[in-house]
Amino acid sequence: MLVLNIFVALFCAVLADASRSQPKRPAFYKDSKHIIELNPSTFSDVVYGSNYTTIVEFYAPWCGYCQQLKPEYEKAAKPGHHYAQFAAVNCDEEQNKQFCQSQRIEGFPTLLTYRPPKTFLDSTPRSQQYAVQTYENERTSSGIVRAMKGMVKSYSKKLSLLKLPKFLSSVDSNSLPKVLMITDKAQNSPMYKVLAVDFKGSLEFFHLTINNDSEKVLVRDSIPEIAESFEVPSLVVVSPTDGVIAYEGEMKKTPVAEFLTRFGVPVEGDFSERNEIIQGIKKGIYKSFKDYKKKAKKAKKENLEKDEL
Numbered sequence: 001m002l003v004l005n006i007f008v009a010l011f012c013a014v015l016a017d018a019s020r021s022q023p024k025r026p027a028f029y030k031d032s033k034h035i036i037e038l039n040p041s042t043f044s045d046v047v048y049g050s051n052y053t054t055i056v057e058f059y060a061p062w063c064g065y066c067q068q069l070k071p072e073y074e075k076a077a078k079p080g081h082h083y084a085q086f087a088a089v090n091c092d093e094e095q096n097k098q099f100c101q102s103q104r105i106e107g108f109p110t111l112l113t114y115r116p117p118k119t120f121l122d123s124t125p126r127s128q129q130y131a132v133q134t135y136e137n138e139r140t141s142s143g144i145v146r147a148m149k150g151m152v153k154s155y156s157k158k159l160s161l162l163k164l165p166k167f168l169s170s171v172d173s174n175s176l177p178k179v180l181m182i183t184d185k186a187q188n189s190p191m192y193k194v195l196a197v198d199f200k201g202s203l204e205f206f207h208l209t210i211n212n213d214s215e216k217v218l219v220r221d222s223i224p225e226i227a228e229s230f231e232v233p234s235l236v237v238v239s240p241t242d243g244v245i246a247y248e249g250e251m252k253k254t255p256v257a258e259f260l261t262r263f264g265v266p267v268e269g270d271f272s273e274r275n276e277i278i279q280g281i282k283k284g285i286y287k288s289f290k291d292y293k294k295k296a297k298k299a300k301k302e303n304l305e306k307d308e309l
C-alpha cells in the first residue's frame with residue numbers, strides 16, 4: 001500500500017511538472033448549470049455556510065482522468081444538485097494552488113464531500129464541524145447521486161398515527177406552520193429531507209408512515225382537507241392562519257418548494273436569496289458573498305437617494 005502511495009505521489013508530481021510547459025486551459029465547469037467553480041474567496045461561504053453536503057472535485061484541466069470524469073460529474077449534478085451542492089476547484093490556477101495543498105490534495109481528480117453536523121456548536125468554528133471524506137465509490141453519475149442522497153441531513157420528525165389528531169389541532173398563532181408528508185415508506189425521502197433544510201427556521205417538518213389500507217382510511221378521516229381518493233405520498237401544511245391545506249401538484253422538489261414559499265421563507269435552495277447569490281457568483285456578477293453584500297448595500301443606498309430626489 002505504501003509503495004502504491006509513493007507511486008501515485010510520484011505520478012502526480014510528474015504530471016504537475018508537465019503542466020508547466022502546457023498552455024493554460026480554462027476552468028472546466030464555467031458553463032455547467034449546476035456546478036460552481038470555487039476559489040479561496042468563495043469556498044467558505046458556499047461550503048461552510050450550508051446545511052447541504054457539498055461534493056467538491058479538485059482537478060487540473062490537463063489531467064486525463066479529470067477530462068473523463070467531467071461528463072459524469074455534470075450528469076450527476078443534474079439531478080444531484082437537488083440533494084447536495086456540486087462544486088469544483090481548479091488546482092491548476094495560481095490563486096487555488098495553496099488552498100488545494102491545504103486540503104491535502106495529492107492527485108487529480110480528488111472528490112471530497114463536506115458534510116455538515118446535525119447541530120452546530122457555538123464554541124467551534126463552523127469549518128471544523130464539517131466531516132470531510134474522500135468519495136471513493138464508483139465515479140459514475142448514478143453512484144455519485146446515490147451517495148449524495150444518502151448524505152442529506154434530516155430535520156423532519158416522525159409522527160405516529162396516534163398523535164395525528166393532536167398534531168392537526170395544536171397550531172396556534174405563535175407556532176410555525178407545520179408540513180406533514182404522508183408516505184408508505186419506512187424511510188423519509190431525500191427530497192423531503194432537503195425541503196426541511198431549505199425551510200429551516202420558518203417551517204417545521206414531520207413525516208407519517210402508513211402501513212396498510214386501514215391506516216390510510218384513518219388518516220383520510222382525520223384530515224377532511226385531503227381528497228377522498230388521496231394517494232401516498234401526500235403532503236399537507238397546517239398553517240396557524242389558514243388551517244390545513246393539501247398540496248395538489250407533482251411530488252417533485254421544485255414545485256413543492258414553490259408551494260411552501262406561500263408559508264415560509266427558504267434559507268437555501270431554488271427560491272432563496274442564498275441561491276441568487278450563488279448563481280450570481282457562477283455568472284461572475286459577484287466575486288464573493290462579501291462582494292454581493294457590498295453591492296446590495298450600495299444599490300439600496302442609491303435607490304434611497306433616488307427616492308429623495
Ligand SMILES: *[C@@H]1O[C@H](CO)[C@@H](O)[C@H](O)[C@H]1NC(C)=O
Nearest residue numbers: 049050051118119120200267
Ligand atoms: C443551518 O442550520 C443551523 C442550525 O443547525 C442554522 O443556525 C443555520 O442558519 C443554517 N444555515 C443555513 C444556511 O440555513
Ligand SMILES: *[C@@H]1O[C@H](CO)[C@@H](O)[C@H](O)[C@H]1NC(C)=O
Nearest residue numbers: 161210211212213214215216
Ligand atoms: C396495519 O398496520 C398496523 C401497524 O403495523 C397494525 O397495528 C395493524 O394491525 C394493521 N392493520 C391491518 C388491518 O392489517
